[in-house]
Amino acid sequence: VSRIAPTSASSKRILRADASYASSIAALSIEAWLNTYIKDGISALFANYVLDEFGRARIVKLLNDPREVFLVFRDVGGIVGYIRISVDRSAPVDGCSGIEITSLYVQPHHQRKGLGKLLLEEAMAFCKVQKAESVWLTVNSENLSAIKFYEKTGFRNIGNTLFHIEDQSYRNEILIRNL
Ligand SMILES: CC(C)(COP(=O)(O)OP(=O)(O)OC[C@H]1O[C@@H](n2cnc3c(N)ncnc32)[C@H](O)[C@@H]1OP(=O)(O)O)[C@@H](O)C(=O)NCCC(=O)NCCS
Numbered sequence: 001v002s003r004i005a006p007t008s009a010s011s012k013r014i015l016r017a018d019a020s021y022a023s024s025i026a027a028l029s030i031e032a033w034l035n036t037y038i039k040d041g042i043s044a045l046f047a048n049y050v051l052d053e054f055g056r057a058r059i060v061k062l063l064n065d066p067r068e069v070f071l072v073f074r075d076v077g078g079i080v081g082y083i084r085i086s087v088d089r090s091a092p093v094d095g096c097s098g099i100e101i102t103s104l105y106v107q108p109h110h111q112r113k114g115l116g117k118l119l120l121e122e123a124m125a126f127c128k129v130q131k132a133e134s135v136w137l138t139v140n141s142e143n144l145s146a147i148k149f150y151e152k153t154g155f156r157n158i159g160n161t162l163f164h165i166e167d168q169s170y171r172n173e174i175l176i177r178n179l
Pocket residue numbers: 032033036102103104105106107110111112113114115116117118138139143144145146148149150152153
């Protein structure tokens with residue numbers, strides 16, 4: 001695991017992950033995703049989605065891809081959150097850079113303690129080093145909690161798009177933050 005330059009005392013606990021973190025990132029993603037989006041029981045559709053999207057094999061593949069960067073926040077026992085940055089990603093609308101914040105997940109037990117913000121700011125510092133002028137992301141339009149978080153951390157809305165899981169589609173907001 002390569003250490004990234006710390007920008008604050010807390011960010012010493014933020015590291016760039018290598019493939020040895022794949023299982024932990026996979027488990028955390030499934031926990032946080034289900035906790036955020038599934039309120040009425042886990043259907044086969046959503047179970048298949050999370051197991052495919054966040055299964056260990058897929059995360060290993062991403063961790064070995066040079067266009068993907070995972071920063072993990074470590075507590076004493078393991079990771080409690082992570083942020084994924086993808087480079088060379090074209091946005092669904094014009095005016096965005098090629099850098100997407102693809103995922104930002106904090107364990108439900110550890111949300112609202114400032115960790116999401118710390119991970120985001122570390123990611124912003126990384127993107128600045130890449131000389132990006134802005135970053136973009138998409139967030140489910142019904143995920144009001146995350147939308148409030150992104151408003152508080154300097155993002156603005158520049159449109160919307162549809163996210164598909166099999167034959168279902170869900171409206172997502174497209175947000176951008178200048179660096
Ligand atoms: C969204 C998420 C990443 C935010 O991380 P977090 O660690 O819970 O948020 P923080 O504690 O760092 O909050 C940072 C700021 O946003 C604000 N904020 C966070 N959640 C909020 C909410 N639900 N409503 C209002 N403000 C909120 C905090 O008050 C804080 O403001 P402050 O700096 O003025 O105190 C985290 O809650 C999460 O993983 N949620 C589930 C997955 C998800 O929705 N991810 C994003 C979509 S990809």
